[in-house]
Amino acid sequence: MGAGPRHGQEISLLRDEVHYLQDTIARRWPQTKVLILGDVILDKYVYGHVERISPEAPVPVVRADRSSEQPGGAANVAMNVVAMGARATLVGFTGRDADRELLERQLAAAGVDSALVAVDGTPTTAKLRVLAGQHQVVRLDHESTAERPAPAYEELLQRFEAALASAQVVILSDYAKGVLTKTVCQRAIALARKAGVPVLVDPKTRDFSRYAGATTICPNRGELALATGVHGDVEEELNHGQRYVEQLGLSHLTVTMSEKGICLLWPDRRHHAPAVARQVFDVSGAGDTVIATLALCAASGVPPEQAASLANLAAGIVVAKVGTVPASAGELLSELRARNKDGSDLKAMSLPELAEKVAAWQAAGDKVVFTNGCFDLVHVGHVTLLEQCREFGTRLVVGINSDASVSRLKGPTRPIIGEQQRARLLSALAATDAVVIFDEPTPIDVIKAIRPDVLVKGGDYTEATVVGAPEVRSWGGRVELVPLVEGFSTSDIVRRIGAQAKA
Known part of the structure; x- marks a missing residue:
């Protein structure tokens, strides 16, 4: 070593x-x-230090400090x-x-x-290694x-x-x-x-x-x-x-x-x-x-x-x-x-990574905000929502439905934009600090794993219909509802594109 x-x-x-x-x-x-x-x-280790040579034979005497097995x-x-x-x-x-x-x-x-x-x-089969400092003195094999x-x-x-x-x-x-x-x-x-x-x-x-x-x-x-x-x-x-x-x-x-x-x-x-x-x-x-x-x-x-x-x-x-x-x-x-050289890619995380990151943020005193959605065809309404979410804390985590989850919720023609591309677009926004993809119909597993301080949804919800609201309140967090930007939705954009194509 x-x-x-x-x-x-x-x-x-x-x-x-x-x-x-x-x-x-x-x-x-x-x-x-x-x-x-x-x-x-079974690998066994004895860690110690050498203070003298044995009087019985010209070999070092290792004074054992600790041992381990793995x-x-x-x-x-x-x-x-x-x-x-x-x-x-x-x-x-x-x-x-x-x-x-x-x-x-x-x-x-x-x-x-x-x-x-x-x-x-x-x-x-077991191998016992005796180390003095960083040097292996002897290995004893039972096999x-x-x-x-x-x-x-x-x-x-x-x-x-x-x-x-x-x-x-x-x-x-x-x-x-x-x-x-x-x-x-x-x-x-x-x-x-x-x-x-x-x-x-x-x-x-x-x-x-x-x-x-x-x-x-x-x-x-x-x-x-x-x-x-x-x-x-x-x-x-x-x-x-x-x-x-x-x-x-x-x-x-x-x-x-x-x-x-x-x-x-x-x-x-x-x-x-x-x-x-x-x-x-x-x-x-x-x-x-x-x-x-x-x-x-x-x-x-x-x-x-x-x-x-x-x-x-x-x-x-x-x-x-x-x-x-x-x-x-x-x-x-x-x-x-x-x-990846682009720092925005660092925002897309797996759930285990995200949980670890959020815990570190909260330990440092950051207030973590969570919101979620499909975010198919990201538009100004989405951007405004995320900017409003960020105002409730110092870190914003965005959960997005996977492609399979979107299809189950909105039909076989959706999503229009794939999950990796949607995650990439949201990661590029200054308001977001982390993005996570989930397969389930709701983000409840994500919410339980990261325990955000604030849970935010659009004004088309009531607090009683927000998934995760009871859980967030149970650990001292709060739920916020923000108004939607009128005239902007993915469905409207898709309809307008279809109408223009027919014209």
Whole structure:
């Protein structure tokens, strides 16, 4: 560990790509379930300091100050998945010991569904690292890499198949600890392909044939060099990698190249996604973050090229932290917003981001105002309403109905303007501080999540008909009604356009 150099270069994404990825993370990932099959590890840490050398042997004596434990290996992949807002089911081997119990408690607390098979006579794989300051003094491994009894593998695959029924993507996380034998890999891949579920593999063996039929294998350069037998010649390594795609029946090969980013390989072409420029503190867990991101993208239909760029952003987040700490959906969304140079884009937020932002504003003494609407064909009446709303506080949050919600409310010909464009237009107004899109018919979930100080609606409402009014009053807020600007409505504008077109 320790501060390192800045790695990578600036990732370039078009505005539409940023909006597409933001929408995918905020709205599709929470509906996604990832099934992880692989080697489960418990990472243990003892932190201390060295004051002297042992009189018994020429080794440092570490005085322990604190200790910690966290899920590692395939379990860390699952932790990354849930941190990104999705659901995860983890299948793997453990022993019948205290480490299993600790691991299961931590996974459950994080929201990971575990379907772990306890095997008698083998320990739960655990790695104990002793650190003095920022330097690792020693690592002690408790593990067995031997194959387990045949009934254990049968139970493993039965649990995998049961979880597969509700999964949208599979990750095979291989740490060479005895779970992903060639037979297990081939049976798992065959089951997933039959179900139409993509499979991503994080390999550990030099024999990639055991992963044949997967959607993609994601080796780093060292793992690719080991598999191909080519060392030091990047071009030749990648040439060999391209041949693997056809030989193994893959969709493509995904090669992670540390500070050089990610290279996607097809038989006849390549795509290079550069890494994000970042001060590197610790690369622990970056590979688990990358494959979790790629898997969620695969489940959501994100093209591999954009998935690779997003995975690089996620990796950039975790290498800037000390220790194995997953990247969150909120951090990814913030990184994506930073890709846009126009500050107005920073106003469009997911609900979790917005709740966090509003809490920070209120803690700083700001009075937060909320209003909502479809805002289809933004006109002077809308602008006047928002300017009046802003006068009731110091921050204005605007909720807008999604395209699907507008259609349900106003019919199949609406909206005229898509949700992302409507959000963009409202974000450009000086009166607004934040914009959030909601799918439901009413904004009640948004109101409960952000707890505004003032709730504002137009004069065509009464306080008794304003959604969220009782809730806002319950926490000491108030409801305000403002008069509408006569002669301006989206329906009137649409009718006038239609009449002029007929004339």
